[in-house]
Structures are given as structure tokens and as C-alpha cells.
Amino acid sequence: MHRHAIRNGVLIGQDEALVPVTDRAVQSSFSVYEALRVVDRHVVHLDDHITRMEYSASAIGLALPDADWQTWIDMLVAADDIVDATMRITVYGTAQPLAFITWQDLLTYPDEYYDTGIAVTTFHGERFLPTCKTGNLLLSYLALEDAHSKGAFESLLVDREGRVLEGSRSNFYLIRGNVMYTAADDLVLGGVTRKSVLRAARQLGLETVMQAVGEDELLAGDTMFISSTSMAAMPVTKVDGHDVSCDIGLVASICALVRKWEIE
């Protein structure tokens, strides 16, 4: 099938979703984006994603186009008869902002990732403007490549104070006793799924503390997991090659609530 995309409200072929390498915004990562989950023709938490994109754009001074995102998305869903998909909005801050909506098959992961947990590694580095979702992603790219090269699924970013803030494409949580820790809002991306994870944790009787744990505390946690739009909540059972304890059932309960609230 020849897939389509949207460029500033106009339906185009996805192979026409291109940007000029001569443009300063393209050259300078002056862009914002959102990755969306489409389930049964419906974008999950679209309002939250748009709110976050507007925040990211505002923070870097990028003027978004005058867009009706829901209408544009509906055009694309109709044109390609999309049922389930991972969709991406990308806006480049060119002289006339260029907004693209593109899509790919729904990102899913093997059941075993949820049933037995995934391996993560740690990577020292700090994201620039950590609360914003921009195209300035080289650190995240390299951190994930590093994890993959070591057979791990995700990389946890550690700042220069030794705090474990977030994954390269996920948020991070550590549970010890009855308390779930995750980094303060001003240090990490305000994950759309993170909101649901915090709600689910509280509903399951956990106390939530918005405070990053130290790298040296990773091996002393009872349970660690990561979250993202595509992953929901995924248990972590290995850190830098060390097996770590994990209450897989607890993470599965959080994951189930996150997924349930997506379609309510």
C-alpha cells in the first residue's frame, strides 16, 4: 500500500514527507514532535499530546501552524484506512512552520518483555531542555545505541549528580517498600503515559514521591519499570548486567490500568 501523510493540512504521499537540508530549522534541530498511539482508529490521549507539544514549542519559541490536529489526523486515518498505528506529529520551525503527520505500523513488543522483564543500561548525560520534546535528540539516540550494543532494551540517563532521571525514550520508576519514586517534573519529559502510571500506582495503594533515585540505589530497589506511549509499563529485571528483583505482577497491574484508561 502506498501510505499517505499530512503536510500542513494537505494529504500527500508519505514519500513526499521531506524537509530541505538547506533550511536552518532543519539543520539546527529546531523542531518539536509527538508520538501518538492509534487504537481502533482513535488517538489515545490526543489532548495531552497536543498540550505537551504546545508547551515544547512555546519553550523554544517555535510558532506552530494554525492546525486542527484532530481533523488532520482524521483525514489521514480515512485516507489509509488506519485502524491501529504509531503516528508522529513533527513540526519544523521553518520560516513557514512545516507540520507533518506520518504513521507506521503500531509499535508493539514481545509478550516476554512484559512477562519476564527487560534489561537496561545506564548512560551518563543530561538532556538539553529535558521537559521539552524536540528534535535535539542526539544524546537519546546515542544512549539507546549504547544499550542495544550491550543487548539491553533501554538506556537510563544519569545526570552529573548521579540521579537516574528517565530512559532514552521512556520515564523511569523505582518502587521500594510501599513508595514509588520517579524524577521531579522539571527534570524530565512530562510523559503522557506517566500521568496514568502515577494515577495507577496510587490506585494500587502506593505512595508516589517525585524524586529521582540515585544510581547507587538501583540495585537496592524492590521493583523498577519504565513507561512510554508505546510500552505502557514494562518491568526491568536487569541493570547493567546485574539481575534485579522485580514484582512483575505489580507492574502488570499498573500496565493494565494504563491500557484500560487509554480507551475509556
Next chain:
Amino acid sequence: MHRHAIRNGVLIGQDEALVPVTDRAVQSSFSVYEALRVVDRHVVHLDDHITRMEYSASAIGLALPDADWQTWIDMLVAADDIVDATMRITVYGTAQPLAFITWQDLLTYPDEYYDTGIAVTTFHGERFLPTCKTGNLLLSYLALEDAHSKGAFESLLVDREGRVLEGSRSNFYLIRGNVMYTAADDLVLGGVTRKSVLRAARQLGLETVMQAVGEDELLAGDTMFISSTSMAAMPVTKVDGHDVSCDIGLVASICALVRKWEIE
């Protein structure tokens, strides 16, 4: 005139120098680049630029295409009958690396910038992988926008220890007495023009010290200036709105040597 460009050794129209927004390397700033100065059909210090690009690519694990840069540049110079220009090599680390050579009119600046000096502002922020020239440029972009919004020409990046490291698109120097200070090699981009500036300074009898000055020392310098491929050496006479002393003649002497060595 319809300008051309080179894509992986093939002559194309410059309006075809495009990259797909769906590609992970494009989305993640996984790219390296060089800005070249073409004078009288000849690229200035091409070997230095290629060496630096190879270093940048190697540092982030980006495999460059098997390229004959001089031949590719010559193709473009011949096709568009280029005499003087600012040329750009950009390589995206896509599955098959995509190397572009594009060009624009030679970047030049008004004489008064050299005769009476330019204004700079300071901006707090640290470049990721500062020795590498990559597409991860959002900090530099925002710093320069900040300078422009304040009527200044360039922004000086200050790290969290208060050290003035470099400009958003230039290297930075402060002369006090007989000593010229510039940041250590591992903290900044190894400017191609910086090599010439250091050589010129020594030839003019200055001692060179590879050590960044503190933000609080900016107003106590005798002379400050910035350098880049397009600027050569440009005197600074205003910092964050404060007039500062500057030996314009000395900077002009350095600038003249830098330009002279370009065409030797």
C-alpha cells in the same frame, strides 16, 4: 539560476536536497556537517574540514559514505560555475548514509563589524559533545536567537562553572596584556579558523594560553574577539550591553593573517 547540489556523489537540483522526516537519523539529529568557504573556486582548508568531519562522525558512530569530497565539490563548482560561496557538507547517518553538498552566496559581513566591532551577549548552556560538529544544534540556535533579540551579533556560551567557552557559531578569545586566552581543546569545537588564529597570535608576539576565562573576567579584558570560517577574526566591543575595550588594530592584524593563509 537553478542551483545544484550533490547527493552521495550525484548531481541533483538543490531543491531536491531533501531528507525524509520519517527517518530515525533525521528525527534524532544523527548527522554531522561542515561549513566551507569557497574563494576563487577553491575550498579553503578542505583537508582540515574533512578531518574534523571524520572525527565528529567517528565520535558518534556515524559511518560516512565512501566519498571523494574534492571530486564531488569540483562537480558542483563546475555545474554552477561557482567562484565564491559558502558551501555545506551534511551527512545524515541513515541506514545508507546520505551526504549532501549544498551552497549559498558567500557569507560576508559589513565592514563596520570589523572596523568598530560587534556586540555579543552571554547565554548559559553547555553543548553536548562540544568537540563534535553535529546536527544537535538547538542550544546554539536558541543562544543565537537570544543574541539577535537583544540586538547582538553573537552569543557566548557559558558553562555551569561560569567559564566562557565559545560562541554559538564561533570560537572566542580574550587578550589581557600579552596573553591570549581561549578554551581548552576538549571543551569546544576545534575550529579550523582557530588554528590559524592561534598561529597568527603567536606570530604577532602574543602568548597563547588554552584556558577559558570566567564570565566575571569579560569586562576586565583588554581585547576580545571571535572567529569562524566565515568571519575570520571579528572584534567584540560590547558584552551584554556594556562597552568593552578592544584593540581593533590587533584583531585586524590577526584577521589579515588568517585570510592570507587561506589562499596560500
